[in-house]
Amino acid sequence: MSGGVSSRRVFLDTNIFVYLLDRGDPAKQARAESLVHQTIAEGSAVTSYQVAQEFLSVATRKFRSVMSSEEALAYVARLVLPCCEVNHPLLLYARALSIVEKTGWTFYDALIVSAALEAGCEVLYTEDLQTGRIFEGLEIRNPFA
Numbered sequence: 001m002s003g004g005v006s007s008r009r010v011f012l013d014t015n016i017f018v019y020l021l022d023r024g025d026p027a028k029q030a031r032a033e034s035l036v037h038q039t040i041a042e043g044s045a046v047t048s049y050q051v052a053q054e055f056l057s058v059a060t061r062k063f064r065s066v067m068s069s070e071e072a073l074a075y076v077a078r079l080v081l082p083c084c085e086v087n088h089p090l091l092l093y094a095r096a097l098s099i100v101e102k103t104g105w106t107f108y109d110a111l112i113v114s115a116a117l118e119a120g121c122e123v124l125y126t127e128d129l130q131t132g133r134i135f136e137g138l139e140i141r142n143p144f145a
Contacts, residue, residue, distance in 0.1 A: 010039055011116035012047050013126035014054040016143070017080055024064065028144050035125060035143050036079065048086040048115035050108070052076050086115040105129070113138065 012035070019025065019032035039045035059072040067075070086092065092114045099110035109128055116124045116138055123139050131142035 008044060008122040009046055009120055010044050010123040010125060011112070011119060011121040011138075012036065012039065012045055012051070012083065013112055013124065013128065014051045014058070015127045016125055017047075017051065017055050017075075018058050019144070020079075021059070021063070021067075021075070031143055040079070040083065045083045046085050046116070046119045046121055047080060047083040048092075048112070048119075049084055050111055050115065052080045052084060055080060086118050088118065092118060099135075103135070113140075 016032050016035060019028040020036055022029055022032075036045070055076060056072050059067040059075070060069060092111060095114040095117065096107060096110040099105060099113055100107055103110065105113070112126065113124065113129070113135060117136055121138060123141055125141055125143045127142050127144060129140045131140060131145050133140045
């Protein structure tokens with residue numbers, strides 16, 4: 001499959017939103033910007049509350065120039081939360097634990113995969129897992145590879 005975006009439902013992991021604001025890597029920033037804006041415009045972007053939480057943690061603590069709480073919250077409200085469709089913690093946790101047993105992935109990576117599967121996504125855009133792998137019908141892609 002190509003690295004392009006289609007009208008399929010796609011799950012955007014935290015690193016996509018982080019790179020959108022990271023001036024340290026212009027190529028990744030440009031790719032993240034294209035991916036986020038295109039998938040939101042198409043209505044195909046999906047994410048979870050875990051992504052919003054992780055983004056807030058990174059943006060207010062780990063950025064070279066950290067965002068204020070107000071800036072970070074405004075960003076999440078504008079770009080991340082409108083894509084949040086998954087919030088069934090018990091179902092997600094159970095599925096994530098099963099994924100951990102099957103794959104050996106970390107719980108938090110498995111939780112992202114669980115949310116993407118729960119939302120019916122066909123593609124998960126992330127840097128954190130093996131690009132090209134298909135897990136239960138979900139294709140994992142690194143958009144920066």
